[in-house]
Amino acid sequence: MPELPEVETVRRGLEPAMVGARLTKVVQRRPDLRFPFPDRFVERLEGQEVTALGRRAKYLLADLSSGEVLIMHLGMSGRFLVSQSGKSVMPGEFHHEHGGLGAHDHVIFGLSNGATVTYNDARRFGFMDLVPRSEIETCRHFSGMGIEPLGNELSGETIARLFAGKRTPLKAALLDQRLIAGLGNIYVCEALFRTGLHPEAPAGSLATAKGRPTEKADQLAGVIREVLAEAVEAGGSTLRDHAQVDGSLGYFQHSFRVYDREGGACVTPGCTGTVIRLVQSGRSTFYCPQCQAAPQGSARRRAG
DNA sequence: AGAGGCACCTGTTCGC
DNA sequence: TGCGAACAGGTGCCTC
Numbered sequence: 001m002p003e004l005p006e007v008e009t010v011r012r013g014l015e016p017a018m019v020g021a022r023l024t025k026v027v028q029r030r031p032d033l034r035f036p037f038p039d040r041f042v043e044r045l046e047g048q049e050v051t052a053l054g055r056r057a058k059y060l061l062a063d064l065s066s067g068e069v070l071i072m073h074l075g076m077s078g079r080f081l082v083s084q085s086g087k088s089v090m091p092g093e094f095h096h097e098h099g100g101l102g103a104h105d106h107v108i109f110g111l112s113n114g115a116t117v118t119y120n121d122a123r124r125f126g127f128m129d130l131v132p133r134s135e136i137e138t139c140r141h142f143s144g145m146g147i148e149p150l151g152n153e154l155s156g157e158t159i160a161r162l163f164a165g166k167r168t169p170l171k172a173a174l175l176d177q178r179l180i181a182g183l184g185n186i187y188v189c190e191a192l193f194r195t196g197l198h199p200e201a202p203a204g205s206l207a208t209a210k211g212r213p214t215e216k217a218d219q220l221a222g223v224i225r226e227v228l229a230e231a232v233e234a235g236g237s238t239l240r241d242h243a244q245v246d247g248s249l250g251y252f253q254h255s256f257r258v259y260d261r262e263g264g265a266c267v268t269p270g271c272t273g274t275v276i277r278l279v280q281s282g283r284s285t286f287y288c289p290q291c292q293a294a295p296q297g298s299a300r301r302r303a304g
Numbered sequence: 305a306g307a308g309g310c311a312c313c314t315g316t317t318c319g320c
Numbered sequence: 321t322g323c324g325a326a327c328a329g330g331t332g333c334c335t336c
Contacts, residue, residue, distance in 0.1 A: 002329055034312065034331085058330080076330055077314075104314085123313045125330060168306065177331080184329055239329065240316075281308060284327085 002058050002074035004149065004182035005231035005252065006243050010080050011055045013245030017082045017115040018050045018062065025110035033106060034075060034127040044068060044130055045109075057145060057181035061136070068130045071141055075125025081118045082245040117245075146181040149224050154180065156206075156218030163217075164207035171280050173203035180224075186237060186259045187227055189286045193258045194223045199278070199285045201295035230255065258286040266291060 026045045028037055038044070048064040055061065062070040072078075101108070107119040107128065119126075131139045146162075147153040162179045163170075173179060174188040183191070192199050197216060206217040236243040236250035239260075243250030257267050262277035266288040273290030 006329070073330085075313095076328070121313095122315065123328090123330095125312070166306085172307080175330095186329065237329075241329095282310085283330095 002076070002078060003184035003187050003231075003237075004055075004058055005187070005228055005234075006236035006250065007058045007060060007074065007182075008055055008232050009236040009243055009250060010074070010245055011053055011060055013082060014060070014080060014117060015053045017113070017117060017245070018109075018111060019053050020049070020051075020113075021115065022047065022049045022112035023064075023109055024112050025108075027108040027110075029101070029106050029108075033121060033124045034073075035129070037128060038130045041128070041130065045070065056142060057148065057177065058184070059141065063133060067133055069133050069136055071129040071131060071139075072119070073126050073128075073141075075121060075123060075127070077123040077241065078119065078121040078126035079241050080245045081120065081247060083116045083118070085114055085116075144178055146177055146179040149180050149182045150228055154221050154224060156213030156221045159217045159221055160207035160211060160213035163203040164211045166203040168203050169200045169280060170197055170203050170206075171199035171285050175283075182228075183224070185283055185285075186256070187224075187231065189259045190227050190257060191220065191224045193287060193292060194227060195220045196291050196293065198292045198295045199280060199287050205295065258288060261286060 023045050024047075026042045028042050031037065044066065045064070048066050048068075050062050051065055052063040053060065054063070058073060060072040060074075062072070064070060101118075102120060104120045104122045104124075105118050106121055106124070109117040109119075111117065119128075129139075129141065131141075136142060147158060163173055166173055170192060171188055174183050174191070175185070189199070195216060197220065206214050206220065208214060231237060231250075231252040234250055234252035234255065235248070237252040237256075238249040239253060242248060258275050261275040264275045266273035266275060268288065268291050271288065271290050273288040275286055276289055278285050278287075
């Protein structure tokens with residue numbers, strides 16, 4: 001469930017349960033998720049107080065009183081559930097009826113305030129790591145990571161600088177976490193639609209020959225902020241799983257204009273277009289061929 | 305450099 | 321109803 005808005009939704013849900021509480025009991029039920037857990041994972045966590053819970057791109061960062069940071073990534077199917085006194089607030093969801101554990105409950109945090117936080121991840125593409133706070137910026141997860149799309153750095157100016165000269169498709173450039181970190185398949189499709197940009201247009205077309213932002217680059221920066229902010233406000237998008245830590249659903253999926261709407265009518269007033277699905281680097285892209293004009297680049301010239 | 309493909313996993317949905 | 325194929329919110333590593 002994890003693009004930036006879903007991770008931020010999880011962060012906001014976990015914050016009141018975890019910050020200021022001590023990890024009294026940690027259960028690690030397998031040696032690895034996508035990667036092995038770090039050495040002595042449980043020992044390094046138990047007894048520590050969680051002093052802050054932050055987010056960088058799609059990563060959750062729990063600061064510990066030991067000076068280490070617990071880094072958590074949800075992969076494709078990672079979910080957190082908060083329950084009180086060991087009882088799930090959603091019996092039978094992914095906890096069993098008798099308060100037992102589900103098949104994919106991989107890590108359980110027992111907290112000094114009585115809350116239990118369970119990490120569940122069917123596909124195990126998520127992972128956790130422990131890194132000293134002083135090494136966060138340079139650690140393997142964050143060195144080379146792109147700008148934060150809800151931060152001050154995102155602007156038409158920055159987009160032009162990052163994309164200038166690139167012939168890679170806009171869709172791929174926006175998904176590249178080394179440039180802008182936090183966007184995924186859904187919000188890239190939605191942002192391109194709202195900006196009226198074709199997903200196959202070359203990324204470099206958002207910069208002028210002098211490297212200045214085009215009008216579309218400025219628009220795109222605003223639209224990215226807007227769509228992410230709206231999604232966070234809506235509690236994220238719920239596709240296959242709950243989005244929130246109390247088991248409730250996000251509802252931004254009802255606001256999708258193109259994502260997963262192949263064959264549907266374009267929502268732009270007056271537009272007679274139909275949403276198209278195409279595959280770019282192995283992933284579905286949804287767009288309206290009428291609102292998102294075909295690129296003028298060489299690829300299309302060749303094809304046409 | 306950068307673009308595509310596959311790999312990592314399990315679960316769900318769709319078509320025959 | 322069953323069964324295989326395709327697909328899914330991410331990313332890392334390998335080719336060419």
